[in-house]
Amino acid sequence: MIDIRISNCNKNYGSLRVLKDINLEIERGEFIVLLGPSGCGKSTLLHIVAGLDRLSSGAIEIGGRDVTDVEPKDRDIAMVFQSYALYPTMSVRSNMEFGLRMRGKPMAEIRPLVEEKARMLHIDHLLDRRPSQLSGGQRQRVAIGRALVRDPKVFLFDEPLSNLDAKLRASMRTEIKKLHQSLGTTAIYVTHDQLEAMTLATRMVVMKAGEIQQVGKPEEVYHRPVNLFVADFLGNPGMNFMKGHLRVDGNRVSADVGAATIPLDGYAFETAPANGQAVVVGLRPESIQPVTGSEAFVLTLKPTLIEHTGSDNLVVLAMGGEEIVGKFPTDMLPKLGEPVTVGFDLGRLSVFDAQTERRI
Amino acid sequence: MRRFLQRHVSQIALSPSLALIAIFLYGFIAYTAAVSTTNSKAFPRFDNFVGLEQYWRLFHTPRWHVAFTNMFLFGGLFLLVTISLGLVIAILIDQRIRAESFFRSIVMYPMAMSFVVTGIIWQWLLNPTLGIEVMVHQLGFTSFRLDWLTNPDTVIWALVVAAFWQGCGLVMALFLAGLRGIDEDIWKAAAVDGIPAWRVYVFIVIPMLAPVFLTVVVLLSLSIVRAFDLVVALTNGGPGVSSDLPSVFMFDMAFRRTNLGLSAASAVVMLCTVLAILIPYLYAETRERA
Ligand SMILES: Nc1ncnc2c1ncn2[C@@H]1O[C@H](COP(=O)(O)OP(=O)(O)OP(=O)(O)O)[C@@H](O)[C@H]1O
Numbered sequence: 126m127i128d129i130r131i132s133n134c135n136k137n138y139g140s141l142r143v144l145k146d147i148n149l150e151i152e153r154g155e156f157i158v159l160l161g162p163s164g165c166g167k168s169t170l171l172h173i174v175a176g177l178d179r180l181s182s183g184a185i186e187i188g189g190r191d192v193t194d195v196e197p198k199d200r201d202i203a204m205v206f207q208s209y210a211l212y213p214t215m216s217v218r219s220n221m222e223f224g225l226r227m228r229g230k231p232m233a234e235i236r237p238l239v240e241e242k243a244r245m246l247h248i249d250h251l252l253d254r255r256p257s258q259l260s261g262g263q264r265q266r267v268a269i270g271r272a273l274v275r276d277p278k279v280f281l282f283d284e285p286l287s288n289l290d291a292k293l294r295a296s297m298r299t300e301i302k303k304l305h306q307s308l309g310t311t312a313i314y315v316t317h318d319q320l321e322a323m324t325l326a327t328r329m330v331v332m333k334a335g336e337i338q339q340v341g342k343p344e345e346v347y348h349r350p351v352n353l354f355v356a357d358f359l360g361n362p363g364m365n366f367m368k369g370h371l372r373v374d375g376n377r378v379s380a381d382v383g384a385a386t387i388p389l390d391g392y393a394f395e396t397a398p399a400n401g402q403a404v405v406v407g408l409r410p411e412s413i414q415p416v417t418g419s420e421a422f423v424l425t426l427k428p429t430l431i432e433h434t435g436s437d438n439l440v441v442l443a444m445g446g447e448e449i450v451g452k453f454p455t456d457m458l459p460k461l462g463e464p465v466t467v468g469f470d471l472g473r474l475s476v477f478d479a480q481t482e483r484r485i
Numbered sequence: 486m487r488r489f490l491q492r493h494v495s496q497i498a499l500s501p502s503l504a505l506i507a508i509f510l511y512g513f514i515a516y517t518a519a520v521s522t523t524n525s526k527a528f529p530r531f532d533n534f535v536g537l538e539q540y541w542r543l544f545h546t547p548r549w550h551v552a553f554t555n556m557f558l559f560g561g562l563f564l565l566v567t568i569s570l571g572l573v574i575a576i577l578i579d580q581r582i583r584a585e586s587f588f589r590s591i592v593m594y595p596m597a598m599s600f601v602v603t604g605i606i607w608q609w610l611l612n613p614t615l616g617i618e619v620m621v622h623q624l625g626f627t628s629f630r631l632d633w634l635t636n637p638d639t640v641i642w643a644l645v646v647a648a649f650w651q652g653c654g655l656v657m658a659l660f661l662a663g664l665r666g667i668d669e670d671i672w673k674a675a676a677v678d679g680i681p682a683w684r685v686y687v688f689i690v691i692p693m694l695a696p697v698f699l700t701v702v703v704l705l706s707l708s709i710v711r712a713f714d715l716v717v718a719l720t721n722g723g724p725g726v727s728s729d730l731p732s733v734f735m736f737d738m739a740f741r742r743t744n745l746g747l748s749a750a751s752a753v754v755m756l757c758t759v760l761a762i763l764i765p766y767l768y769a770e771t772r773e774r775a
């Protein structure tokens with residue numbers, strides 16, 4: 126069942142086109158993460174769903190109702206902001222109660238509701254404090270609590286964790302995930318943190334310059350990016366790209382990338398490959414590993430740099446005139462300058478047309 | 486020696502100005518207080534100690550009572566009018582209106598004028614044979630009367646209006662800065678929560694402006710106690726002594742009536758009034774810091 130439908134949505138500020146013809150359908154109970162570089166229009170899209178910004182053209186439906194011209198308060202949504210946006214002159218309790226009181230809900234119903242949600246978020250002992258007397262993590266819980274008590278049809282989050290330190294961010298991430306699993310409310314979540322996007326999303330939406338690039342499950346977007354931008358944007362360290370040409374010989378296809386010829390027999394082409402087509406072959410660092418014996422495709426390359434990141438070791442390997450990065454386990458580290466045989470996991474290859482930058 | 490210098494360089498650098506403040510501010514405060522205990526006439530003389538007699542005389546001078554009461558009447562009305570209208574104007578300008586800077590400049594321009602000019606402008610505007618009254622008569626409303634300047638019961642309003650006209654810009658600017666400093670997300674959260682704009686102002690935004698209110702009240706209160714040039718230019722204390730203020734009284738006693746002792750006593754009473762306003766403010770400020 127479709128819960129949110131965004132159709133042909135455009136947003137312009139003067140001549141600046143911030144959102145370009147966005148179409149997106151969100152099922153009930155999904156956790157959609159909007160991901161993209163700064164300024165790509167994620168917040169704008171979220172504000173349009175909330176009704177805080179008007180769209181220039183297009184339509185928004187929530188729960189089967191056209192809400193394009195409906196006020197935010199009548200859209201049955203709740204929102205959590207990056208700056209928490211708590212009302213600083215009110216206690217935590219009043220912050221959580223205020224929206225319900227404005228809706229004319231009787232106090233006798235509000236009280237137990239607020240206390241229940243506060244217990245759920247472990248802020249019940251803070252109810253009588255002011256926001257200024259709370260830590261960042263506690264403030265964000267209160268902001269989430271204020272959204273929860275409203276029991277909305279849709280939750281909207283605009284980078285709710287980006288003001289927290291790394292450790293707190295990780296634990297709040299888990300809590301938001303648990304919360305979503307237990308409530309099952311539809312949510313749209315904006316972030317530019319890949320890890321948040323990968324762990325929270327049931328589906329993620331990658332945006333660039335006001336356009337949706339790819340919509341899909343996190344693994345799908347990660348392993349089968351539809352174009353070079355998505356391939357490059359996701360993953361840390363980024364995907365290795367090798368420029369070259371296709372060689373089509375009967376029904377055997379391979380990519381000549383200068384230093385090597387990579388067989389593409391097992392590759393599921395989306396468009397028919399042409400002989401001599403200029404391509405970019407992409408492979409993530411974790412798919413380039415030292416040989417254990419069973420690999421279909423191996424190369425012997427010279428390591429030029431080794432970076433230790435704690436759990437993994439990144440090994441930079443010279444390949445022709447270019448460099449590629451592989452991820453090596455600690456007990457199989459090569460020596461600098463001594464050639465090492467590495468295996469490519471061909472099942473994880475992505476091939477893009479060099480001109481259109483699209484996956485082929 | 487070097488360590489001594491290093492440790493005390495800031496004190497040494499500040500000490501000349503501290504010395505000057507000590508002499509010219511506190512020194513003369515003490516001097517004035519001393520004069521107020523003498524029977525000085527045109528010139529200060531210390532051979533004629535009279536104790537608190539000047540204070541006794543001050544509080545038995547009807548004109549002082551008028552002046553002192555006027556200060557609170559004028560001050561109260563001025564604070565009320567300026568703060569409420571200044572806040573309303575700031576809120577109106579904050580609605581992202583068109584030509585905002587135009588309206589902002591209009592409200593701020595009077596600030597650039599001296600109180601003397603303000604006083605003279607309003608004296609003309611309120612003059613029954615020159616200003617607004619004549620204008621309204623020419624429009625056909627001949628029964629209209631605007632006799633604030635000549636009526637002892639309403640002359641205080643003339644002072645309030647002129648002082649408001651001059652002070653409103655500053656108050657508006659302070660409130661507007663406060664309003665602009667409020668996180669946009671608060672407004673968005675309130676919109677999603679379904680809180681009407683006036684309620685956001687009353688329950689959330691205006692309480693958040695509490696520090697601005699404090700600043701505004703202190704600034705305006707000090708200008709009330711100091712108000713002198715405005716009165717001299719606009720009403721000269723008249724009609725009669727009905728628009729007298731303590732500062733005008735003090736000036737008059739010192740330089741026209743050659744009664745320096747009484748004048749000094751009134752100055753000390755004014756100082757005490759200012760302290761009564763300032764001390765709670767400073768107390769609140771320092772407690773907030775701590
Ligand atoms: N009120 C406005 N007037 C003009 N341009 C605006 C306005 N609001 C946003 N923009 C522009 O719209 C674009 C998208 O902004 P948006 O806030 O949606 O980006 P974002 O993806 O949320 O970025 P970030 O990750 O930095 O928050 C930006 O280029 C921004 O400059």
Ligand SMILES: [Mg+2]
Nearest residue numbers: 167168169283
């Ligand atoms: Mg944003």
